[in-house]
Amino acid sequence: MPSALAATALESSSVVGPDVVALAPATLAGVGVGLTDALAWISIGAFMIALLCQWRGATDPARRIGAVAWLLFGIFWLTMVPYYYYEMQSPLQTVLSLAALPLCAYTGYLLVGGRESLLILTKAVAFMGLIYLPAETIPVFRTWLIETTAAQTHYGMELLGYSPGLSEGAYGYESRFDFDPDETVTGRTTYIILACTGIGSMAIFGGLVAAVSAPLKRKATAFAAAIGIIWFLNLARNVFIGLASPWGWFQQDWLVSFMTTYMGAEASRVSFLVAHNYIAQSLSVIALVGITYLVVRIVPEVLAPLEEVLYILSGSEYDLFEALGKEEYRPEGEGVDTGPTAD
Template sequence: MPALPATTAVSIGSIPLGDVLAWTAIAAFVVAMVLEWLDAPDPARYLAAAAWVVFGVFWLTMVPHYYLEVKSPIQTLLTLAALPLCVYAGYLLLQGRESLLLLSKAIAFMGLIYLPAETIPFVKTWLIETTARQTHFGMELMGHSPGIEEGSNGYQSRFAFDPDVTVTGRTTYIIMSCTGIGSMAIFGGLIASVTASLKRKVTAFAIAVGVIWFLNLVRNVFIGIASPWGWFQQDILVHIATEFMGAPADRTSYIVAHNFIAQSLSIVALLGITYLVVRILPEVLDPLEEVLFILTGTEYDLSDALGEEMRADGGTSTSAASASESTAESGTSGESDPASTSETDSER
C-alpha cells in the first residue's frame, strides 16, 4: 500500500489522501477484529463492510500513479478491479457471510505490518537504504560497482552509474515498494490471522520472509543493471514502449525488466511461496478460500484441491491416519514441522 507520489497525490492538509484512506480502513478492520473477539459478530460485520469500501476507494486513488507514473498495465488493472471487489466483499458481509471476518482480520494485520513501515520516517529510511546497500552488493557480485548516491526521493538509494558510459544513460533508485515489505505484510497478515501453534506460525513466517527477501534482492539487481545497460533496447520493444505506452525510448529496458518480466515472475513467486506456507500452515487456506469466493462467487475446498492430508493442527488427516493404522500395529499422529511480497521501482 504505497503512498502516492507528490506528482499525482491529492492531500488533506499535508497528509496524502491515500494515507488517510489506508489508515482509516485499517483502523476500522482492527476495531472490527476486536468486536469479533468480544463476541459481537453483527457490529463487526457492519464495520468490516464499511472498511472494505474505504479500502477499495484507497486503491482507486492509486490508479493515476500506476497508469501515469509507473506505466504498469498489470498494476493499473489490479487497482481498477480493487474497488468493485472490495465493495462486493462489504456487500457479502452485510448479507451475513461471517466467514469473511477472517479475511478482514488478515487485512488488519497486513496494514499493521505495512503502514508503520511506510509512515514512520526512521523505519522507512532504514528499509530503503538497507535494501539499496544489499542491492549494490548484489551488483558487485555481477561485476558492477556504481556506488550509491542520494536519489530524488531524498534517500541514499540511487545507483550512481555514469550516464556517459552506460547504454541508456539512465539508472534506478530504491523506493519503499522495492524493499519487499508489501509482500512480507501479505503473508504476515495471513499467518497472523489464523489459529495455529506459535511454532508453526513462526516457521511459516520465517520461510516466507526469507524467500521474499532473496527473490526481491535478485529482482532489484536485475532491474538495476538491465536499465542502464540497455538489455532490452531492441527495436521492437522500443516501438512498443514509445508508441503504445508513451515512454521515452531510453526507458524501454527499465519498462520491460520491471513492468513485464519482474512483475510477471513475481506472481509465480508468490504462488510458490504460498505453497510453501500452506505445507506448514494449512490454516491459511481458509482466508484464501474467501478471496476465491469474492473473485468467482463459488465455494472452494482448497485442501481437497491441493491434495492436502494435513489437519488444521498440522497432523495427518483422519483418513490418512486410519490407512496408516491398517498397515502398522501402532503409530502416532502429531504436529508436523516440514523443514521446507513491488511493487514498483523508480528511475531517473
C-alpha cells in the first residue's frame, strides 16, 4: 500500500527510458501488459464500489469490498516487478513493488477487522487510479502526454545549448532524442515514456486532495501548487538524464568498473543508470516529502489518510493533527484511539 504509492511516485519521476533495453520476460509481453492493466482497472473499480457502499451507509460491505480491492491492488504491483527488475534495472522500485503485496494484504486485513478509518485512504487511492489509469490505458491521452513531455524536455535541452531533435522512439511516439551516436561519448540516447511525464506523482497528490473534505478553494490551490512543482522538477530531471546518458557525465572508470562488476550493468549504460536510478530517484524522494509538506500547509485535512499510512507501516497510532497544531482541521468524529483508560 504505502510502498505501492511510493512505487508510483518513483515511477513517475523516473525520467527517461534507455534507448536500448534488454528483453524482459513474458510478463512484459502483450498478454502480461494486458493482465496488468486489467488488474489495475479491476482494483480501482472495486475501490469505487467500496466507496459507493460507504456513501450509502453500508459500512460493513464497504470494508469487505475495500479489502478485496486492496488485495487486487497488491497483486497488480507484484506484476510490475519484472518490469522494474529486468527493464528498468531499478533496485528501489523492485523492492517497493515486492513490498506492496504484503502491505496491501495487511491493509485489507485491517479493514475486515473493523478499522473503518482506512476507508479514507481507500478513497484516496481510488481517486489516484482515476487520474492515472486513463493516461496509462487510453492511447490518445498517453500519446499526448508523452509527446508533449518530449517536446518540453527538448526545449529545456535547447536552453542549455543542445538541440538533438526528436524522432520516433519506443512504441511509435515522437519521443526519442536524436543525438548522433558518432558524436556522443556513449553512443546512446534516451526517449520519453509515460513514467517520464510525472503523471504518477500528480495522481498521488490529486487523490489525497480529492479524498478529503475541505473548502474547494484550498483544495484547488494545493492541487495547482503540487502539479506545478512536479511538472517543473520532472522536466528538469528529464533534461538532466537526457543529457547525462549520451554525454557520459558519469562514465568515470572506477564507476564503470563497479557498476559492471557488481551491478551487472552494461558499460555504456552506466551514466544513464547512475543519473536515473540513483541520483534522480533519491532526489525524487526528497521532492515528494517537500511537496507533501506544502500540501499539508494548504490542506491540513490530508493528514487523515497520512495517519493511516503511518499506522499500517508501524502498527502505532499517530496524531499528526495535534503534532502539527492542526486539530481544528480533523474530520468530525475522527481521532486517535489510544485504548481503554483506567479509572
